[in-house]
Amino acid sequence: MGGFLLRKAGAALIVIFLASVLVFLGVRALPGDPALALGAESRDPEVLAAVREKYGLDQPVPVQYAKWAWNALQGDLGVDSRQLPVSETIVSRIPVTLELAVLSLLIGMVIGIPAGVIAAVRRGKASDYASTSVALVGLSLPNFWFGLMLIIVFAVNLNWLPAGGYVPFSEDPVENLKHMLLPAIVLGTGLSAVLMRQMRSSMLDSLSADYVRTARAKGLSERRVVGVHALRNSLITVTTVIGLQLGALISGAVITETIFGIAGFGRLTVDAVNQRDYALLQGVVLVAAVGYVVVNFAVDIAYSLLNPRIRVSGRPA
Structure with missing residues (x-):
């Protein structure tokens, strides 16, 4: 190891x-x-x-x-055009986007993974077609349009949730979740569609594998066959997709944070470009690149935890 x-x-x-x-x-x-x-x-x-x-x-x-x-x-990324340390500016914005990314991932996984499993188990039936159609719609919705529609419906017409802004979780957890819910739904919907399609494809491969047929031949219940044997191996591919979708979340956060007026890492990137702040732009792009590498490193390690047949050397057992 x-x-x-x-x-x-x-x-x-x-x-x-x-x-x-x-x-x-x-x-x-x-x-x-x-x-x-x-x-x-x-x-x-x-x-x-x-x-x-x-x-x-x-x-x-x-x-x-x-x-x-x-x-x-040494943690010094220089100073921006306002003569403020770039590293301090980035550190103050990262928690906001990380919270948004975590909430979006939770929404995406809660919706996408079960929908993909159901679609695979009930292949060719009404629930399969319905899940696939909804996923296609989710992939087709632009973030900026979907975000504006949610603001119009839930913030303007129904007045259930705020239209934008950010309240730190440490100050007021309830208000924090209210402000973050709509942008998290915008990002999580697209992610859930990707996870659903990938989960369905991976589950179909697992359900037709020899070890699943063997488990069924041993008399195991269908719930155990699907929930333990097939699902566990299918999650390997989905884990990779979740890691790769970090880039999509960050790029989507650039638009989403701007629409909802959230002062996060994505909006900081837009400000750096608009203000032609070269030092700040260098810092945010470097931090984003390091984030991708760290996530991919974590995904590689997760392989051996999800499937014991994969050796830590990277070769199948």
Whole structure:
């Protein structure tokens, strides 16, 4: 197990290094001058020269990257256009988006996984067609349209839930859930559709496998065959999809947080682009890339926990 973790951790570190290089070079390739943003849009040559010298923008790109990467390893991602530490700004926004992502995942799994199992068990029947049709509708709904419709119905017409804003959970848990419910439904609906389709496909493969036929031949109840043998192996593929959907949640959160006025990580990304804040943009993209790598690392480890037939070496037993 130790060797497996070391190999996966080494591969993750290589990916993070390559991602940091691409992030740094990509931001440098954007049109415009970072010194303008850091200099409060002043075009005075003396001011710009002083800003470039202060932040090392007058040095060769490899030297700039080495300094930025070294500082990033120590938790220092520089300062934004408001002269505030980028790392502190990101840390203050991440919990908001993490809460939204967790609620969206819970909604997606509660709806998508049972619907996929039912559709697979009752293949070709009315419930199968109904689940597949609903999943197709969920995949087709744009987040911005669905979010606006929920605001109109539940916030404007019915006045059941707030139309936007954010209340920290530590201040008022009830108000926090009220404010987060609609955006979580927007993101969770699309995720549930993806999980339902993947769960149905994976369950159909498992139900036709030899070990399921053997379990049925032993006289096990259908509930045990489906709920223990078939479901456990089907969850391996679904776990991978859940990990990969983190990127979709974050990209969807960019739009959803903007619509609902939530000051989270996604909205911070939009603000960094709109304000041409290069230091902040570097920070948010790097943190997002590291988040993807960490989640994929966790998914790889989850394989061996869900299916004991998979060795920690990554080869089937």
